[in-house]
Amino acid sequence: MKRLLFLGLGLLIFAIPSRGQSVDASVGYTYFRLGGSSGVNQNGISGSIAYNPNRWVGVVGDFGVYHASPGGVSLNTYTYLFGPRLSFPNPSNLTPFAQALFGGSRLTAGFGGESSDQFAYSIGGGVDIGLLPHLALRPQLDYIGLRNSGNTTNGVRASLGFVVHF
DSSP states (O other): OHHHHHHHHHHHHHHTTTTOOEEEEEEEEEEEEESSTTOEEEEEEEEEEEEESSSSEEEEEEEEEEEEOGGGOOEEEEEEEEEEEEEOOOSSSEEEEEEEEEEEEEEEESTTOOEEEEEEEEEEEEEEEEEETTEEEEEEEEEEEEEETTEEEEEEEEEEEEEEEO
16 A cells, blocks of 8 residues: 555656646545445545646546544544546636546544555546636545455545645
8 A cells, every 4th residue: 555655656746847737736625425325424634636747637646534433433534546637628617527546545443443454446526616817616526435355335525625726
């Protein structure tokens, strides 16, 4: 998992100086539904950094921290995902995008209690709604799968935040 994290960060760092077109940074509130109908509702924060070598394609690093206390027990989920993003720019202030990300996650339960690491993947998208020349509002919806020991836990993540275009 650490190797995957370092690989993703390395790709972002080494890609930036290579005639980059733009870099985006976003942060926002996130609602994360972990599991199906008997799952857990978590609230948290997520953010991403994207390097866009052109107007259509980008490389994204996405990180999130989500918390809930079902039955008085603290449950935290951490995600770190990397992958491609396709943007669909147009003349309006709306820029929709789709992405497929892969990485890992860590679940912790209780104070100093048990934890587990999983392979994680995400498929989703959103839209950047231009507010100012370099600032946009970003609603986003993603399916997130957490894979551990042959089992997949399904999750849905809905985010609302701001993105700055550099």
